[in-house]
Amino acid sequence: xxxxxxxxxxxxxxxxxxxxxxxxxxxxxxxxxxxxxxxxxxxxxxxxxxxxxxxxxxxxxxxxxxxxxxxxxxxxxxxxxxxxxxxxxxxxxxxxx
Amino acid sequence: xxxxxxxxxxxxxxxxxxxxxxxxxxxxxxxxxxxxxxxxxxxxxxxxxxxxxxxxxxxxxxxxxxxxxxxxxxxxxxxxxxxxxxxxxxxxxxxxxxxxxxxxxxxxxxxxxxxxxxxxxxxxxxxxxxxxxxxxxxxxxxxxxxxxxxxxxxxxxxxxxxxxxxxxxxxxxxxxxxxxxxxxxxxxxxxxxxxxxxxxxxxxxxxxxxxxxxxxxxxxxxxxxxxxxxxxxxxxxxxxxxxxxxxxxxxxxxxxxxxxxxxxxxxxxxxxxxxxxxxxxxxxxxxxxxxxxxxxxxxxxxxxxxxxxxxxxxxxxxxxxxxxxxxxxxxxxxxxxxxxxxxxxxxxxxxxxxxxxxxxxxxxxxxxxxxxxxxxxxxxxxxxxxxxxxxxxxxxxxxxxxxxxx
Numbered sequence: 001x002x003x004x005x006x007x008x009x010x011x012x013x014x015x016x017x018x019x020x021x022x023x024x025x026x027x028x029x030x031x032x033x034x035x036x037x038x039x040x041x042x043x044x045x046x047x048x049x050x051x052x053x054x055x056x057x058x059x060x061x062x063x064x065x066x067x068x069x070x071x072x073x074x075x076x077x078x079x080x081x082x083x084x085x086x087x088x089x090x091x092x093x094x095x096x097x
Numbered sequence: 098x099x100x101x102x103x104x105x106x107x108x109x110x111x112x113x114x115x116x117x118x119x120x121x122x123x124x125x126x127x128x129x130x131x132x133x134x135x136x137x138x139x140x141x142x143x144x145x146x147x148x149x150x151x152x153x154x155x156x157x158x159x160x161x162x163x164x165x166x167x168x169x170x171x172x173x174x175x176x177x178x179x180x181x182x183x184x185x186x187x188x189x190x191x192x193x194x195x196x197x198x199x200x201x202x203x204x205x206x207x208x209x210x211x212x213x214x215x216x217x218x219x220x221x222x223x224x225x226x227x228x229x230x231x232x233x234x235x236x237x238x239x240x241x242x243x244x245x246x247x248x249x250x251x252x253x254x255x256x257x258x259x260x261x262x263x264x265x266x267x268x269x270x271x272x273x274x275x276x277x278x279x280x281x282x283x284x285x286x287x288x289x290x291x292x293x294x295x296x297x298x299x300x301x302x303x304x305x306x307x308x309x310x311x312x313x314x315x316x317x318x319x320x321x322x323x324x325x326x327x328x329x330x331x332x333x334x335x336x337x338x339x340x341x342x343x344x345x346x347x348x349x350x351x352x353x354x355x356x357x358x359x360x361x362x363x364x365x366x367x368x369x370x371x372x373x374x375x376x377x378x379x380x381x382x383x384x385x386x387x388x389x390x391x392x393x394x395x396x397x398x399x400x401x402x403x404x405x406x407x408x409x410x411x412x413x414x415x416x417x418x419x420x421x422x423x424x425x426x427x428x429x430x431x432x433x434x435x436x437x438x439x440x441x442x443x444x445x446x447x448x449x450x451x452x453x454x455x456x457x458x459x460x461x462x463x464x465x466x467x468x469x470x471x472x473x474x475x476x477x478x479x480x481x482x483x484x485x486x487x488x489x490x491x492x493x494x495x496x497x498x499x500x501x502x503x
Contacts, residue, residue: 010303011305013295014295014296015328016324017324017325017327017328017331018196018257018296018325018328018332019194019195019196019257019296019297019325019328020194020195020307020308020309020311020321020325021296021297021305021306021307021308021309022305022306022309028309028310028311028312028313028316028317028318029316030310032315032316
């Protein structure tokens with residue numbers, strides 16, 4: 001996974017009421033919707049990026065030795081847990097801290 | 098030298114497209130638009146238009162393809178009507194808030210059901226609340242000229258909205274006239290650089306998320322949604338001045354002037370006004386001339402632009418008028434009147450004016466609105482002005498006699 005090399009689009013010349021475009025990761029904190037959160041077993045994660053590829057909110061971030069969801073954005077859909085070929089992701093109910 | 102040809106409204110629209118140098122055209126045929134799609138396709142095949150022509154499987158794809166092309170920087174064109182427009186509705190409603198300056202001819206057609214392939218404005222009127230600019234033409238020449246002007250209006254940075262250039266099915270689509278096709282160089286100078294995706298782009302050089310999830314009940318969502326809705330209203334409001342400026346410049350450069358928002362005909366001292374839209378206007382003007390010749394102080398106001406609604410222009414045009422007869426070629430179901438009638442009364446209310454007004458609905462499904470019909474409009478409106486009881490809505494072709502449209 002190469003880091004994004006290009007500079008993000010400069011939207012300073014665009015009126016902010018013109019049209020829904022995003023130059024940030026998300027304009028809504030969809031993490032507020034979550035009932036279950038994905039917990040990554042770092043020993044099982046091989047950094048294959050399957051979760052990164054499937055995540056519908058594109059919230060999976062790359063760490064030094066594993067991948068995990070940005071919980072501000074992750075809406076808890078569980079697609080990553082279902083698709084992970086190494087069964088490294090478990091969905092945990094939010095109320096069980 | 099501009100060349101003079103004899104052609105119908107559909108071919109005139111295709112010439113307007115050719116002179117506007119689109120990069121991509123996508124079409125799916127539907128009566129009475131089909132020959133327009135064929136002319137444009139032929140122009141692409143013959144090299145008159147240097148554009149990619151997309152033959153897609155239906156109108157939903159037509160507009161979806163053009164949205165992608167527009168976001169990639171292309172100038173685009175399509176045409177549709179009736180059931181085709183209905184099938185296009187999902188991407189159609191998305192185009193204005195994405196602020197994509199796509200130009201589309203609507204060769205207006207009455208609505209199925211009852212089964213009908215003939216002209217009427219029910220299709221265009223039904224989608225009047227979607228954020229597209231709507232302009233209605235009266236002649237084939239105006240169709241050609243307005244298609245070109247539409248790109249200037251749509252791509253204006255203060256507007257950035259798609260434009261429907263509407264012409265009446267059958268009456269304008271197939272009616273043949275003398276038409277002047279302007280020089281390419283002149284049109285190039287008039288249109289200038291194309292300007293489609295400076296604000297939202299599919300471009301790896303400047304990555305952005307186009308149309309991210311926006312709204313909901315919490316956080317920034319509700320406010321953001323309102324901001325974009327108000328922004329679209331601002332674009333519509335700006336369009337009134339831009340439409341006026343572009344029409345004025347067109348008149349100066351090409352010698353043909355059209356009223357940009359509403360046209361006034363013999364309104365100087367008029368006590369009664371007939372309001373028309375589209376190709377019916379010629380018969381309306383003839384009827385006004387006849388009534389004037391017999392001493393009636395009647396004038397006519399024609400709608401060119403219906404979205405944005407030309408509120409101020411209407412209020413100004415109707416100052417001093419004591420009664421209104423509004424002729425619609427479509428129906429506002431649930432009101433039981435014509436839509437132009439209904440909206441015009443709202444505009445007069447905002448100006449603090451309550452005057453007798455009658456809604457006339459005519460020309461549905463290809464029916465003709467004759468000079469005699471307009472005579473009846475003038476006579477009935479005059480009776481309303483004198484305080485006599487007249488129906489809220491008069492259906493002009495109700496007793497049209499034998500035979501249907503052919």
